[in-house]
Amino acid sequence: MSVEEIVAAYHAAMLHKSPDELAGLYAEDGLHEFPFGAAPPFQGREEVSAKRPDRLRKREKRRHTRHQGVSASSR
Structure with a gap:
């Protein structure tokens, strides 16, 4: 696969x-590390597949969180 195909996938x-x-998309023995040690790494395809659903659900919840902004007229 080309880099473009991997990114699209x-x-x-x-x-x-x-x-x-x-x-x-991972090698069978691939390692997925998180920046700044935010979470322990996932080791291998099986662990990526098993642990990633929780992160995807959390991401979905965050995307739908709404915040009220403060405008100059409401101060």
């Missing part, structure tokens, strides 16, 4: 919220 997996599609 990653994007599709995120849109579909599909841990299996995402895991398919």
Whole structure:
């Protein structure tokens, strides 16, 4: 796969919220590390597939959170 195909497949997996599609992009013994040690790494396709659904659901909840802004007229 080319870099462009991998990025497109990653994007599709995120849109579909599909841990299996995402895991398919990793080598069998691949390692997914999070920046700044935010979470322990996922080791291998099976762990990516098993643990990623929770993160996808949390992401969905955050996307639908609404916040009221403060305008100059409401101060």
